[in-house]
Amino acid sequence: MGSELSDEVLEFVKANGPVLPSEVGKYIGREILISSALLSELVSRKLIFISKAKIGGSPVYYAPGQEEKLERLYASLNEKDRQTYDMLKEQRIIEDSETDPLTRVSLRMIRDFAVPFTFEGRQFWRWHLLPEKEAVSIAKQGKAAIAEEAPREKKAPEQIRIFQAGQKSEQPSIASSIEFAIKHSTKLITSEEKPGKVREKVPEKISEEPKKPKHERAPKQMAKKKEDTSFLLQAREFLSSNSIEIAETLDSGKKMEYDFIVKIPSNVGSLEYFCRARKKAAINEDDLSSAYVQAQLRKLPCLFITTGKLTKRASEILSRDFRNMNVKNI
Structure with a gap:
């Protein structure tokens, strides 16, 4: 039965690919979980391929020779x-x-x-x-x-520093701004003479505890939520301790990943940055690329804070290509 169902799915993909798991599930009359499992099995057997881009959070599956039809992904x-x-x-x-x-x-x-x-x-x-x-x-x-x-000669850095279009040339680099913030925030925090200024620079909302869910959930879900909250607080505390103000909290759509628009103090005033907090043991090229794209779409430099370490490839990309990006460990 399982073999017959797999063959049926394979024929459907060959005739209609690229297809979504939901479309396959509807065709065979099974739940999307079953259709996804059958498609994954066919991919492991190298009978069909899976896309990297997604439509509504789901990849598409296609058979050899259907690469031209991947244009379906363009709109997403x-x-x-x-x-x-x-x-x-x-x-x-x-x-x-x-x-x-x-x-x-x-x-x-x-x-x-x-x-x-x-x-x-x-x-x-x-x-x-x-x-x-x-x-x-x-x-x-x-x-x-x-x-x-x-x-x-290759054109130099005017084309590379995209986010600086229209900005003053004397604006400090992100690295110097971050270092300035950390250096001076340390002095403010340890100073006994001006404790009031520390409180003014750190928004009160940073230290607020997220509201507890009104309804009880299953033990596993509660444990996961607690872990997410723990990292969110850790990220907020890091920003707060360095006098970095959270101007806006964004929805990244991923677990253990949080996006913010932050304001970082510098020697020329407060500077706005896109900030991504990511909890992951090894930060790879894709992690940095994703954050960099979001920052560039907003025409802002990028601050990436993480609990993990950069892979060798990610370090190379950071130093070579992502000049308007700064990575800090929490």
């Missing part, structure tokens, strides 16, 4: 990713080092459509329907065309 992409999608589709290949940091992040977020490849030690991205041999050929042609022209 955010504005920047749609722009990157359109650019890659038109240009067919993009050299990673020739793009701005936000586009580099976006390319890594649309892996269903952007496929990385290396040519002469340089990283490129090709449109997912373009064969790699053809992509390499295009890269060679581009190199030949550049060789015929006079050497041109």
